[in-house]
Amino acid sequence: VNSGNGESTLLHREKDSAWVNLDQTTPRWINKGSQFLWSTERSGFWQLELRSKTGALQNAVTLPSLGYRRLIAVDEKRGRAYVSASQRSTESHVAEVRLESAKQGARWLTKATGNHSLTFSRDHQRYVHTAFPATGGIDYSVQNLEGKKLCTIRSLAEKVPFKPNLEYLAVGNKKQFSSLIVRPWNFEKGRKYPVIVYVYGGPHYRVVSRSPSRYLIQQWLADHGFIVVMIDGRGTPYGGREWERAIKGNLVDHQLEDQTTALKLLGETYSELDMNRVGVYGWSFGGYMTAMMTMRRGDVYKAGIAGAPVADWRDYDTHYTERYLDLPALNEAGYKNSSVMTWADKMTRPLLIIHGTIDDNVYFMHALKMSHTLFRAGKAHSLLPLSGATHGVYDKVGLRRLYERMAQFFEAHLKP
Template sequence: MFRACLFTATVVGGLACTMTKHPTPPAAPTWPPDDPSFIEQYASTFGFRLGAPQEITIAPDGDVLFTRTPPRSFVSDLYELDIATGEVRTLLTASQLLGGDDEHLSPEEHARRERLRKATRGIGGYQLSEDGARLLVPVSDRLFVVDRATAAARELATGDGFPFTPTLSRDGARVAYVVDGDLWVIDVDGGAPRALTHREGTAVDNGVAEFVAQEEMDRTRGFWWSPDGTQLAYQHTDNTPVDVLWVGDPAHPDVEPTPFRYPRAGTADAIVTLAVVPVAGGKPTWIAWDQARYPYLCDVDWSPGAPLTLVVMNETQTELAVLAADVKAGTTSVLLTETDPAWLNLGALTWRADGSGFLWMTERNGGWQLELRRRDGSLERALTDPQLPALSLEGYDEVAEVAYLAVADTQPESRIWAVPLVGAAREVSATPGIDDIVVSRRGGTQVVVSLPQTGGKRYSVRRDGKEVATLPSVAEEPSLQPAAEWTTVEVDGHTQHAVIIRPRAFVAGRRYPVLVHVYGGPHARQVLATPRAYLLDQWYADAGFIVVSTDGRGTPGRGRDWERAIHKDLATVPVADQVGALQALGARYPELDLDRVGIFGWSFGGYLSAMAAMVRPDVFKAAIAGAPVTDWALYDTFYTERYMQTPQANPQGYQVASVVAQASRLERPLLIIHGTTDDNVYFANTMALVDALFRAGKPFELLPMSGTHMTTDPALALALQRRQLTFFRAHL
């Protein structure tokens, strides 16, 4: 409940709720004027992401398809690059397909896009048939099949309801999709849609990935075509055991709250099973495995020449198994198992084109390692050394039999390495920075997306190792170039990477207040070897601060032991490493005024900001917590229990890592910002902290923002950054 808060200021999209004010710092500095042109440009371009190529796909003939918006619009259209000529043509536009109709999305599609952090509209995705001749293009609540050569589009008559996660069969002859929790199929060349499942009630879904699969396992799909297109494997999800949370927007009390099935830590997950059904209709064959031992269905793969393959995991996430299914008998056999006493990260599985074996990523030997496994799961050979700091498997060229890995070669970079199944690995990246790659399974063409350490962004189209074209971006170029310095510091016997952003008008001999921009948790690095990551930080620096970031233990890319240092306690080590790195930087760089330090971040970074301000007020003099998890018992099972176990098994760890439990220790100014309809980190997290702070008599500021965790309104984004800047200027 909102208790006795006085609303004192209004901003676009939110209200600033302020309790008792903290004392003004003894000496208020004279601040330089901030740059209005840059921050307005940043807000209007969605952080310069609008206008950049997205959803890149390489066709069998080597041409490249991609979506792109205008530089200040969220509506995507579809384009094609002719690799022979380098020319780009507009293949399809959203307005062309909709014919002037408005775009409509179901609540399930809205939620799926939230899981993918996808903000664009129009042609947000598409699928190319195996031969490259036709495309499936979903727009709004309609499905279109498009002839790629002529761009002629034909709408499929899918009937009533929103067609969720539509997918082409490999031969392009049929489309499967989900409507209202049931799996349907329709022939591309005509005919009525056919329901393949009939759910038992509204708490049951067929063909839909449950919440934790979408949010935490990177699995957004709940059904899979057989290679020959005659069968579909689908997950059957019984959500009955899962708590229902109702999300309403206080800014729109006339709109009915939306129910979400959300399993909080220590509560029951959905019950997920798997079945295979003929596309022609008939009874499903249920696939059996030891579900009591492995309740999580983490991944499913059905590749040509290979068995239907499952990756399943136990509830404590300390053991997983890769299973091969016999789709006729409904039985499974174990191909391999993995164990870890702390937790297992999910790796990647990719079958060879002939089904004779598969690639597998494992951390078994202390760091991510790529292995080649035989068809029966036995190890043929390791393809990389665990000392190579691999991050992920990015793609596989089936013709050349070459895998492509993202490698943190010299932290904080991310370079692309080519790893052949036979022969020596080699680096593909040409320059230092952050690289990503899109690989054609049929070989030949690749697209390397580069964020060089020298600045800029490139989309290099390569053929046989040579650049033949670039994908054109229409994104605006930032009006400033960050002045970032990358360095390392020693903290309690280990090395941490850090980055420092000084004002472009930096004056030697002057001391500046410091802002620590933090994430500090699993899955994401804050220190990246590209100035594009620090555009917003440079704006803050130019406004009179020095901004620093560091990646402590628990962040990815530094090996198994480094990441698992946070096991059962998400607070102590992350806070200590932020403090240790900050103090080491302050000892080296006298321009950092460690008597005036603020900390800010979002999501895990918001949590860590609030926690740091409470437990180390001697270091952090002000904090902004964006969408913080304030009590890990309020976050989802799969993420939280991986690191913290359950609240029942680790009550002390949950107490130590709870911001709510530390609320009475708050001594410093704290601004909490949260979207009221956030369906990942629920607003209940912020209200629990607000209640605890109020009961303890602690002053704080609250900015509740109407909407979820993606701020797409430029006016709202602009107001948010200015509000944060004003807060730090007032308190530092």
């Protein structure tokens, strides 16, 4: 944009037949404005590329196989960029790449299994390394570019006295679903346990991660005599363009199919999973998925807890919704099929709806609308309004009471 007269010049146009994902770390102007870094999914997988100030492509900076996710820092003097990337969907690492060509390959600055992030000094000679290792916990350290640890940053947070009892695996043939099983610490072989599925299922977030510290609540639930299961299906990130955009025009069918298919495969593999006693819970998009799974597949999911659920996508943020469902007038069938209202009269299983009364993301009206529709359909359910809560519960008393209530609900409906 010309700051003098306001005229604009098109430098580059990115297109996609479904939608264009936004990488908020690019464009990144470098070398006194003579070039900029840009990210694209044109190949089917994310890549970082270098363009001239006119927008002309100069070269790719990363290969599709690197698994680029975001740009962290640029050392213009050395001609290096530092990116978050991973070839495994359950992990995140940091790589150093050369600006002049992707063919030079990448140097991984983090290698240990887990999820890692780096914050660089201004001269890019040192960085703070934040690690969520597969061994559990969180580690903070200062290192140089050769990976030598210069010091450890001590955390004053309370130490977690246990590590979750986790098993990671992938299930499926043509489609591979990352999955995670959390067993109780007093697990007994030969015994069948009721199952709780923790679901999200929506765009931009995965529930399966090689960071055990994320699963303390799930371990707490498992220790009440359950086995907790998590599955990432189509529509979730880091699986490539085709995997993520499978949900275009329909925000429920593929996710519902993938969750149920993967769960059944797990049940066939592990005899301790009692497939006749399966519950499900989730928050936000996961709350929406919970409502749909309970209503549409009551043969599989015998009880559900929907936290802060979207009831009807016509009432949610247009920037988010229209990316996936298009305009309501252009996809009436997709909006109808993706609405909880459409399926409310099919519900035959217990459902607990939980929602903060001042939620500024998914408005409380969604819970009221869902409850009203179920009431009009003659479907018994429970509604727990969280007075003064927004899109989550962050005070320790409220959080404790919330999960106590959830454990009580599943004990009442899934245990003999």
